[in-house]
Amino acid sequence: MSIKNRVILTLVAVVVIAFGLMLSQEFLNSYYSRIITLIGIYGIMAVSLTLVNGISGVFSLGHAGFIAVGAYTSALLTLSPQQKEMTFLIDKLIWPLNSIQIPFFWATIIAGLVAALFAFAVGWPSLRLSGDYFAIATLGFSEIIRIFALNLNWLTNGALGLKALPDYTTVWWSWGWLLVTVACITSLSYSSFGRALRAIREDRVAAQAMGINVFKHQLMAFVFGGFFAGISGSLYAHWLSTIDPRTNTVGILLTFNVLIMIVLGGLGSITGAIIGGALFAFLSEWLRFLESPMNVFGFKIMGISGMRMLVFSSLFVIIMIFWPRGIMGRKEFTWDGVASLFRRGRK
Amino acid sequence: MDPKTLLQNFVNGLSLGSLYALIAIGYTMVYGILRLINFAHGDIFMMAVYFAFFLVTLASLPWYFAAILAIAGAAILGFSVDRVAYKPIRKAPRISALITAIGVSFFLESLAVVVFSGIPRSFRTIFPQFLNEMIILGGQVETRYGREVIVGGIRFPIISIITLVITAIALVFLWWFIYRTKIGMAMRAVSVDIPTTSLMGVNVDRVIGITFALGSALAGIGGILWAIRYPQVWPYMGFIPGMKAFVAAVFGGIGSIPGAVLGGLILGITEIMMVGLLPGAAGYRDAFAFFILIIILSVKPSGLMGKPDIVKV
Numbered sequence: 001m002s003i004k005n006r007v008i009l010t011l012v013a014v015v016v017i018a019f020g021l022m023l024s025q026e027f028l029n030s031y032y033s034r035i036i037t038l039i040g041i042y043g044i045m046a047v048s049l050t051l052v053n054g055i056s057g058v059f060s061l062g063h064a065g066f067i068a069v070g071a072y073t074s075a076l077l078t079l080s081p082q083q084k085e086m087t088f089l090i091d092k093l094i095w096p097l098n099s100i101q102i103p104f105f106w107a108t109i110i111a112g113l114v115a116a117l118f119a120f121a122v123g124w125p126s127l128r129l130s131g132d133y134f135a136i137a138t139l140g141f142s143e144i145i146r147i148f149a150l151n152l153n154w155l156t157n158g159a160l161g162l163k164a165l166p167d168y169t170t171v172w173w174s175w176g177w178l179l180v181t182v183a184c185i186t187s188l189s190y191s192s193f194g195r196a197l198r199a200i201r202e203d204r205v206a207a208q209a210m211g212i213n214v215f216k217h218q219l220m221a222f223v224f225g226g227f228f229a230g231i232s233g234s235l236y237a238h239w240l241s242t243i244d245p246r247t248n249t250v251g252i253l254l255t256f257n258v259l260i261m262i263v264l265g266g267l268g269s270i271t272g273a274i275i276g277g278a279l280f281a282f283l284s285e286w287l288r289f290l291e292s293p294m295n296v297f298g299f300k301i302m303g304i305s306g307m308r309m310l311v312f313s314s315l316f317v318i319i320m321i322f323w324p325r326g327i328m329g330r331k332e333f334t335w336d337g338v339a340s341l342f343r344r345g346r347k
Numbered sequence: 348m349d350p351k352t353l354l355q356n357f358v359n360g361l362s363l364g365s366l367y368a369l370i371a372i373g374y375t376m377v378y379g380i381l382r383l384i385n386f387a388h389g390d391i392f393m394m395a396v397y398f399a400f401f402l403v404t405l406a407s408l409p410w411y412f413a414a415i416l417a418i419a420g421a422a423i424l425g426f427s428v429d430r431v432a433y434k435p436i437r438k439a440p441r442i443s444a445l446i447t448a449i450g451v452s453f454f455l456e457s458l459a460v461v462v463f464s465g466i467p468r469s470f471r472t473i474f475p476q477f478l479n480e481m482i483i484l485g486g487q488v489e490t491r492y493g494r495e496v497i498v499g500g501i502r503f504p505i506i507s508i509i510t511l512v513i514t515a516i517a518l519v520f521l522w523w524f525i526y527r528t529k530i531g532m533a534m535r536a537v538s539v540d541i542p543t544t545s546l547m548g549v550n551v552d553r554v555i556g557i558t559f560a561l562g563s564a565l566a567g568i569g570g571i572l573w574a575i576r577y578p579q580v581w582p583y584m585g586f587i588p589g590m591k592a593f594v595a596a597v598f599g600g601i602g603s604i605p606g607a608v609l610g611g612l613i614l615g616i617t618e619i620m621m622v623g624l625l626p627g628a629a630g631y632r633d634a635f636a637f638f639i640l641i642i643i644l645s646v647k648p649s650g651l652m653g654k655p656d657i658v659k660v
Binding site for chain 1: 382383384432435436439441442443445446447449450453454456457460464465586593594597630633637638640644645648
């Protein structure tokens with residue numbers, strides 16, 4: 001298939017999805033449109049972690065840390081000075097931050113940049129480590145970020161967190177940023193840079209022997225991943241309309257959730273990451289019935305909270321044991337693939 | 348800090364450190380054999396505490412009996428985690444094993460939330476009160492528990508001493524088990540070379556299972572002592588002690604049992620001393636262990652007593 005056709009098909013697909021989103025805004029109630037927004041946010045989180053964990057082959061457990069950095073940065077920038085005055089009860093917010101308010105778009109960009117800076121600072125020492133040590137070091141860094149967020153009252157409002165954020169994150173923001181993320185990371189992953197990353201993933205020593213600077217490539221991938229994690233953090237904070245340093249908001253549980261998405265979708269596939277993110281958002285809403293009281297054959301069963309996490313974690317272990325490739329494996333959605341599917345169908 | 352407080356902090360740090368050491372041994376043994384960070388180790392620690400809690404409250408067993416059963420339960424749990432989750436993927440890449448371990452950890456945590464509920468429970472009345480009383484050395488004063496003791500000002504809880512004694516007993520047992528029994532010899536052989544050991548007629552899977560059981564039993568002992576010291580039981584209680592014990596294992600050189608003990612003791616003492624010297628930094632005490640981890644990993648990844656990892660092409 002020629003490049004021209006592929007570009008046209010992609011543009012058509014984008015327009016069709018946009019039209020679908022518009023229809024969903026018209027006809028679905030706000031509950032569903034919130035879930036659709038969440039799918040976009042999860043998609044960004046999963047795709048950015050795929051770049052690090054799937055494509056470049058280092059295994060980071062620090063994603064929630066960068067999401068937290070992005071969330072706090074943009075929340076501090078979009079809240080109005082009066083609101084900050086009211087929120088910061090324990091300590092006053094430090095000077096330049098307490099008197100500025102900037103638009104959501106720029107706050108999100110800055111959130112991404114600050115998270116990328118953090119990713120650079122974390123990646124620089126940690127990427128000298130190999131394999132599982134890197135995983136633990138990044139987990140350690142993300143816990144350090146969370147503990148600082150819990151204690152720096154003059155910056156993050158400590159354990160109280162930031163509340164009453166304006167809910168700027170609409171379907172358009174989240175899916176628009178998803179489009180940007182996917183476009184950037186896909187073109188990155190098909191460039192010579194992405195091929196070098198794959199080479200490192202398959203065989204680090206051989207890649208090094210071919211003249212690839214392993215450290216530099218992995219650090220760049222990590223920083224890019226951190227940038228988009230920061231973006232998703234900004235969107236997530238303005239979707240939740242609150243941000244606090246508890247474990248299940250920006251702690252290890254969030255990293256784990258993103259990990260479920262990319263393992264479900266197939267570690268190493270961008271398409272898989274989006275599918276995984278969408279499935280996770282959908283399942284975590286749909287499985288809510290497990291936690292509400294229900295009627296089974298006339299018996300009343302009280303809802304048990306935590307059932308959803310149990311389902312997800314057992315699903316996760318089962319996938320890892322019996323189906324480690326996930327939905328997409330390392331394959332991607334391509335127009336050529338669709339075309340060959342049709343051709344086979346005609347025969 | 349005056350010498351009195353220093354000594355008090357030292358004893359408390361030593362006892363906290365020996366708890367880290369008990370948990371760290373499990374990490375280090377499993378890593379030494381499988382090169383796998385057993386993320387679920389901290390959750391086995393948590394499960395053991397819940398076992399003890401419910402054996403005392405629901406089955407109303409005497410506390411010492413409950414403790415022994417809970418430790419046995421932890422061992423069985425560790426063994427079954429290996430059989431169910433890790434054995435099928437032993438040939439898979441190391442990263443898949445790591446991801447599975449993370450999954451198992453969250454599975455155990457969510458299982459505890461569902462079965463035991465996520466509300467923290469108090470462990471205070473489960474075990475006899477005298478364990479938490481203060482020993483005061485050198486003089487004579489009435490304590491607020493109304494008990495007359497030899498006094499002088501150096502105060503630390505009885506549980507600190509008991510922890511030290513039990514840790515010492517467990518370590519002696521472990522040393523005997525690893526260096527004086529046949530199965531211990533097999534464990535040492537497996538940690539050097541799995542294929543060759545299996546060619547020598549050793550049932551490798553059984554040895555690995557026993558390693559998991561032994562490590563989990565030690566984590567169970569640590570868990571119960573931990574819960575007497577910090578009497579709150581909840582499903583995520585294993586995460587932070589587990590991570591700190593892992594730091595201790597890396598500090599001492601992962602794969603080395605004496606290293607894990609040394610790392611645990613150093614980590615416990617420095618942590619307590621840091622909080623004692625800088626009370627303002629107490630909120631950061633959990634971050635402190637991770638700082639140490641990152642510094643060690645970047646300066647000397649093989650730790651104090653570990654062998655450097657050589658990559659052969």
